[in-house]
Amino acid sequence: MDGKNVEILITSVEMMSVVSRAQVYADVNLQKPREYWDYEAHTIEWGDIDNYHLIRKLGRGKYSEVFEGMDMSKGECVVIKILKPVKKKKIKREIKILENLRNGVNVISLRDVVKDPMSRTPALIFEYVNNADFKQLYQTLSDYDIRYYMYELLKALDFSHSMGIMHRDVKPHNVMIDHKARKLRLIDWGLAEFYHPEEEYNVRVASRYFKGPELLVDYHYYDYSLDMWSLGCMLASMIFRKEPFFHGHDNYDQLVRIAKVLGTDELHEYMKKYSIDLDPRFNDILGRHSRKRWERFVHSENQHLVSPEALDFLDKVLRYDHQQRLTAKEAMEHPYLFPIREQEKENWAATRGVHSGSATADTGAEPMLYDVRYDATSTSNTSPSVAQITRLKSLVDVCQSKETSFASIPLSFKMLFNWLINHFLPLYNSANMYTIDQRSSWRPYILPRCTFGEQYCLVPTKAARDSVLSFNLSKIEEIQRFRTVLCRTHGTVARFHITVDVTRFMQIFQSFHNLYPDEADGFDGKSMIRHLVTQDAQIRTGQLHNNECGIVHRALVVKA
Structure with a gap:
């Protein structure tokens, strides 16, 4: 082998990113039968479209239009998500994931899958949630409310992660909250994916303001921790009353906004650890920034929502290094959510007919x-x-x-x-x-x-x-x-x-x-x-x- 070939070989090795592995639930799908995660081989069971009538349009997204509807067979309100023309593979993936997560805690429930006989357009039928506009709701939430809904969202994430599934698009638009009923549902699993160790994933997922640094630097070996970054962005916007918290004009500017808070030295350390090469376009826009203290974002209008526990929680999820972020289960055990956990334990014990102060209270059972x-x-x-x-x-x-x-x-x-x-x-x-x-x-x-x-x-x-x-x-x-x-x-x-x-x-x-x-x-x-x-x-x-x-x-x- 001549010197030129040796040089080319060394260069290609240096450009290869270090493979990362999820801290938890890494082998879930390896332990399940192939039909659990092989969505391309999945056979969809279609329901009867005549059972459903559209009432009004609720919204639209890149891949679908969403309507309020009526299940005529049961007399119940439902949400009907009519999918736009996309690859059949993507449709199968979403349906298979929703079926795997059915009855999961705080995960939107898929009721049925139907298809128009003429256009062959598929539609997903979901439970109805009386959702409040987050831009208005977030301005009214108390400190306890925010902790409560963060805890409920973490339940959904830990459940999906334990099932070997990354959501990959956590954001306020995809977190339905019925504030009167104190009910939260994580919706829109169209970008969700099964996690397999050492597999490279598409970085063109999640919405800009909630994209983790790993996506913005084109690191393909990400895992469940991506969802935790997105949750951290949501929490920051809620407690600091700044929506969105990281407000980039494009994907490049998004990383710059993050670096202005978390620091550029820390960013370079992260990239060095995983052998990531930064896009040359960042050379002129990234600059040099020191890490900011979270207290700098506290002011008179949001101080009632901020506590030392909240800032510590935020600091442990909004980290460059995805392996250093709290997992969903770890986050649920953080002191910031202690009041919610204690209330839930009391409620669980009570629903089982056991006094909350009893030594025999079974707080591990499902409420x-x-x-x-x-x-x-x-x-x-x-x-x-x-x-x-x-x-x-x-x-x-x-x-x-x-x-x-x-x-x-x-x-x-x-x-x-x-x-x-x-x-x-x-x-x-x-x-x-x-x-x-x-x-x-x-x-x-x-x-x-x-x-x-x-x-x-x-x-x-x-x-x-x-x-x-x-x-x-x-x-x-x-x-x-x-x-x-x-x-x-x-x-x-x-x-x-x-x-x-x-x-x-x-x-x-x-x-x-x-x-x-x-x-x-x-x-x-x-x-x-x-x-x-x-x-x-x-x-x-x-x-x-x-x-x-x-x-x-x-x-x-x-x-x-």
Whole structure:
């Protein structure tokens, strides 16, 4: 071999980037059967397009148009994503990934896949999320809200990563938030990909403001940590009230904006570690910048959202070196999210009928659909005296749960609460049903247009709000039971209490089991509620010849 050939060989080796390997879940797809990740060989099962009607357009993207629609077979709102003409390979990849992630925590649920018989245009049918515009929503979020939604997003990311899948397009537009229901869903998996160690991936993914440095320097051996950079960009924009946080005019300027914060020396160290050659076009625009302290971005209008824990969290995800970023699971354990974890542990223990202070509490189990905290003073495992519901979801969610029976009192009470909110109160909105120690002056009003499963917003008068401050709940008879939901009334948090007769409820509940044993075993929530409403109405009108007044004795509101 002559000298010239040797020189060429050495040059080609020097230009080769160092191969990186994911810190976690690196071999997930190696351990799964080929059909799990081989989307090109996947056979799509097409549904019936006649089941769906378009209602209105919600938006459009580079690869699709999105509509609100109706599933006529179920009478449910859905989201219909009509795909634009793209390679069949890309369509199969998105569908296969969504099928693999189906029922995953906080991942948008794929309901069906249909195709127009004439145009052959495919469409994906998703669950409907009452999403709020992030540009308006982010301006109203509290410090706790931001932590909460970051935690929910991390759940979705850790789940998808554990399934061997990178999202590759995390950004506010793809994070649906129903703020009333405290529900988050990660959507648009069109750019998602299965992770395989030592495989080179396309760097033309993600949206500019959320592209990780690895994409901007053409490093092809990236992994799940790309999603963590994007999450960090979202968090920075939320706590600093700067949208977007890194605002580049193009991909080259995007890296310059990042370097002005994280420093150019650190960038060169990163590139040296992975043997990355910087594009010559950066020579004239990159400049030289020192690393900035995160505190420099704090000012009077955002300081209430910034804490030492928030800045430390941000510092650990917004790093050049993708291998040094927190993984999704590590991020969930960071002190910044401690308040959310603790609340969730309490809720999980409560939904399992275990007191939060008990040494036997099982906090590792998956939480039920409602976040419920039972009163620690309760002396019975089957008859909690007080339940505090901090998050209420719809009956549709309940009926789609893995619960197979109403054979537990906590679950029965959840259904009773739904029934009370959605059926009883609008029917019996009278003065004597809203009393506080027989004070007839109390008049809360239920705002209209509250759909099934939403938290009703109660607006009491100022006089009533003032008078209730000294009310002592312990005065109410012990034989009665209460439900509590946190409601926001023009910025004021109030507790909404409903007093119910447990014995009467359980009698009606048992009669439902006797009348509809098949439906009870199959967990038909709608039939359960219809039966409760009918039975209570018959009791109140005397049709059942019962002297008792029915299930509900009293409903009241107190200021938190």
